[in-house]
Amino acid sequence: MAKKIKTPSxxxxxxxxxxxxxxxxxVGILRLLGLLPYQYKFKVGRVLGKLMYQLAFKRRKIALKNIxxxxxxxxPAEQKALLKAHFVSLGxxxxxxxxxxxxxxxxxxQKAFERSIVRYKGEQNLFNAIKQEHGVLILAPHFTTLEVTGLFVSFLTNYHAVYRPHDNPFMDYLIAEGRSIEFxxxxxxxxxxxxxxxxxLKVLKKGGAMTFLPDQKYRSKGSIMVPLFGKECPSNPATSKIAKLTGCAVVPTFTRxxxxxxxxxxxxxFLPALDNFPSGDDYQDTLRLHHLYEDAVRQAPEQYLWVHNRWDLKL
Known part of the structure; x- marks a missing residue:
């Protein structure tokens, strides 16, 4: 029997x-935050981040090991300072x-205020990939800025977001609703x-654009072990497989x-679409992507999602 595909709740x-x-x-806290003036939202966010640092012991432990x-x-003092800065970024x-x-x-x-708070580098790389009409996979790794990345991309082009369904149906509804875009x-x-x-595959084969988040721990069928920051971790080679099946361009995208x-x-x-990708070697392709993620992380290390158990560590 074919596996039933879960649709957004x-x-x-x-x-x-x-x-x-x-x-x-x-939800109520987010609504109250939404009512605050723009800069005040972040003042409250910093307080929330510092509170999470004090209360989220398990996540703090994971993040420190990852760092x-x-x-x-x-x-050690620098690592702890980065840990604290990360929780502020989470907030x-x-x-x-x-x-x-x-x-x-x-x-x-069309004329949203949020357009005034973003600047783009290399957006022509995205436009060039779109013009090829073979589909575009917009790679957006898990930084704490992930949610606004989708909004900023929507100011440039229509696209589909890929997400991991949540086991809790209410959370799944909220995540799907938040990542739905009205262009x-x-x-x-x-x-x-x-x-x-x-x-x-259908979206890409029709020449559409799609955001894809390929960088978290992956232990399902097809997982491969590939180094990230010099230490092997269970990784998802899906980017290579999708590119092979569709012929789409792959455009790494990072928000700071x-x-x-x-x-x-x-x-x-937006980096240039990857040349010679896929290469036919899933391991080398994934390692190549990991090196790109590492470079981006080093530019703003506190903004990467360290609370995720990326290396599948025993705690």
Whole structure:
């Protein structure tokens, strides 16, 4: 029997059940954050991050072990400082989620305020890949800026987002709703489950664009061990396989949060579409991608998602 593909959850009256009240509390906090002026959102986000650092012991432990693997040359005090900065960055990502859910783009995508807080580098690389009409896989690794990356890409082109369905149906609904995009053209596009390979291939074969998040721990069928920061970890070779099946261009994309005298703003960098990709060697392709991720992480190390158990460590 064919495996049933999970589609994004729809809102259900059952979500009002008390077992979901904790999630509703989080939704309420995001709504309140959404009401605050832009820069004040991030002040609250920093406080939330510092609070998470104190309370999330297990995640703090995972993050510190990951940081020690990635930056063994740093002194213990420097590693701990990076750990604290990472949790602040995590807290600021909640402010960004509030922006995604309740930002100006929801009312006016074409002239949204959020267009003024981002600058692009290498956007012509994306446009060149789109012009080839063979589909574009926009690789966006797991940085704490992940949610706003999708919004900023939507200002340049229509695309489909790929996401991992959540086991909790209410959380799945919220994630899918947050990653659904209503473009200036009026077209609303819901995210695609990462298990729905058929739909992913269909979008790319038609020349569409799709964001893809390939960098987290992967222990399912087809997993391969590939070094990241010099230490092997279970990795997903799906990027190579999708590119081989569709002939799509692969454009690595990285978003960096910048804080200066003018406040918080962002820089989205599109690298040139990868040449000779796939090469026919999934290991070498994945290693090549890992080197690109490493370079991006070193530019803003506190903004990578260190709380994920990337190396499948025993805790």
């Amino acid at each position: 729809k809102f259900q009256a059952a979500f009002y059940h008390p077992k979901y009240w904790g999630i509703w509390l989080g 020690r693997i990635a930056f063994p040359e740093k002194k 600021m990502s909640f402010a960004e989620m509030a922006l995604i859910w309740h930002g100006d783009h929801k009312r006016n995508h 200036a053209s009026g077209e609303r596009v819901e995210p695609v489950s990462n298990a729905n390979t058929r739909l992913m 949060r910048i804080e200066d005298d003018s406040g918080i703003h962002y820089e989205v960098t």
